[in-house]
Structure formats: structure tokens, C-alpha cells
Amino acid sequence: MPGPTRRQALGAAIGVAAGGALIGVTTASADTVPAGTGSEGSAAGLAGTPSSFDEVFEGRRIQGTPAEARASAHAHGHAGHGAGYRVLIDGRELPVMQHGRNGWSSTINHYERFATPLEAARTAVISLKGAVVVPFDPTA
């Protein structure tokens, strides 16, 4: 998209795409929860949901709880990141996501895979070196 209007076009396209995708999420979550996520959903189901944790790691309080994914997601302005597990670092949400049988990642460590959300939370703490996670609009 060359030309002086590309900047606006990109922004508009992102907005359109985000809106369309969100509609898709709502539909999928209502109608096809297992089918919509395919083998991932199956793998997650077979593996079970990771247990809760609440600990202080390197001076930061990290908490993790299995969540009613979509209910929690809508209440907090996030769309759930798929697996319905909520992680907090000092009370602020660290978005985590499950990659089928390949494990978990977070927005702070997006190119790694962790066996559990706890490991993702601890690694995020190590990565941040005192910085805090900041909420963002996932569809912005």
C-alpha cells in the first residue's frame, strides 16, 4: 500500500480486522468451543488445567488461577487468550496463552514455551527486572 494514504489505510485496516475478528471470537466461543480450537482444545483438555499458584518470586507477587476464560475475558477487556488461565504480577495481569501441547507463553516472553503458567510468570519477573506489566487493548 504505497502512497501518502497508507498510514491511514493501515490504521483503518487494523480497526476493521480487529472488529471482524472479535465478532468471530464471540461466535466461536458460543457455538464451537472445542471445535473452534481444534486439536489444541483437545490437547488442553487431556492435559488438564494447570493448578493455581500464589507466591512471592524475586520480590514480586505472582498469582495464577484457572479462569472462566470468556467471562473473565469480557469483564477485564481481554478476550481470554484461549486457555482461560489468569496470571497476575503484583496485581497486574500478564496475558498468557497456551500453544496446544507445546506449552505456554506470555506477552513478555512470546518466543518461548513454558511447561506451566507458573514458569511463564517467573520468567516474566526475571525479564522485567523491576518493570511492571501494563495493560493494553488487545484489539487496538
Added chain:
Amino acid sequence: MTVRKNQANLTAAEKKAFVDAVLEVKRLGVYDEFVLAHRTRFSIDMNTGVYVGHFGPSFLPWHRKFLIDFENELRKVDASVSIPYWDWTADNTVGSSLWAPAFLGGTGRPLDDQVMDGPFAHSGGNWTINVSVDSRPFLARNLAHRVPTLPPRSDVDAALAMPTYDSPPFRDGSTGFRSALEGSAGYMSMHNRVHTWVWGHMETSVSPNDPVFWLHHAFVDKLWADWHALHPTSAEYLPAGGTVDVIDLNDTMPPWPNTTPQDMLDHTQFYTYA
């Protein structure tokens, strides 16, 4: 015609032109739109389970388009500029000239991983992180901290030898060239490993905040072109069609309203590699 060169072969003037163009695109506010687009793509993909930008076959054409758009912005500032590529199998140390103060600057300081030298040091006043997932306003790196080594050439050659682009289920765990190159088929390998090796922002969903993102992805993109040249009879992209929740060859790739993987197959209409 745009020619992308190995960053190791750039002249001092070429490095400066690239850096200056990046800084100008940042100053104009356009750079942060790209960071935002990357973060948004990651979030929507993870929320929907439809993996457009990462973890699926469209990883390569999505990033090809992303780089073309960014390169166009650079060239509006300076038509002589292209995105250099970083061959991380060759320039694979912290001491590489890539990380010199006259180019991308070096690793971060131990306290907070803040990059302290080069044109993208926060103290220089030209590089504040505006689109992020955490509170760090400065560019962060910690080279070779999380993983000590970059992917070896043997890993790249093994990926290039694979005759199939991608395979069902067309996401993490698939076998084929795309998955091997992206690194989602193994732990901390290939493309993913490079992000992790740089650490700091490169490890996050706002990885384009580090300008090395573009040089890294230019090399990944070059490897896709190299792979196709090695396997001229293999489908350059799969799946061809009819795959639920996967970007097929002729599906559009958001956020672009009408760009398909098919549109991205012939990169030579946009640029070539030297």
C-alpha cells in the same frame, strides 16, 4: 529496484542512511504503528486461535508484507535505503559489528537491560518505547543471556533441505520448512531462538521496538526465498485451500484488506537479495 544487502557488507554511509531513515520514521510516529500492528496481531491470533502472524503457515507471507510496508516507509524518507539482513549464523557474537555504536548499539546494562549506546539508546532522545506491554520506556536487550548461542548454519541447512512448506495441522507442532524455520517445532530454535537470544524487547510481543527485528526478519524472509529456489517443484505455500482456521493460499491476511499469501510469493516484484 530495492536490493536488500547483508548488513555485514554495508558501508558506513549505508548504515548511517538506514539508521537515519529509521529514526525519521520513528519521529513521524509511523514506526509505532508497526509495533502496534505486531502486538495486535499477536493478541488477536492468540485470542481467536487463528494463527495469522505467527505459529502457522502465514508466518512467512505475513512478515514479508509487514517488511515491505516498513521498507516503503523508510524509502519515503530516503529512496536509497533498504532493509539489510542479518545472517545470524555467521555474525553470531555479541562482538559483531551489527551491535556497534555506529549501527544498532550494543547490549543493555545489567541493572535493567537498558541499551546505553548507539542511535537507539533512550538517553539520545530519539528512541522512546511508546507501544509496549510493560513500563520500560527504553530499548532493552541482553544479548546471549537467555540462550548462549544463535542457531547454527547446520540447523538452517536442515530446514532448507525439507521438501514440504508446511503440513497439517498447520500450527505449532507441524512438520515442514515453515515450522522448522519459525522454530515452533522445537524448543528455542531458529527464528524464535534469535528473538530470545537478543532478549529485552525482542522477546516480547512488541519486538519491532528493537530495530534489529527488521534485519532478523529480512534474513528469515531471504531463507524462504532460498528454500523455494532449492525446491522449485514444491508448493511455495500451503495449505492451498479449504482449511478451517488457517490462512489458505488465497485467503486475505489481516490487517491488510486484500493481501493473500499468493500475492507474496514472488518477492522479486518488490525487492531482491544481494
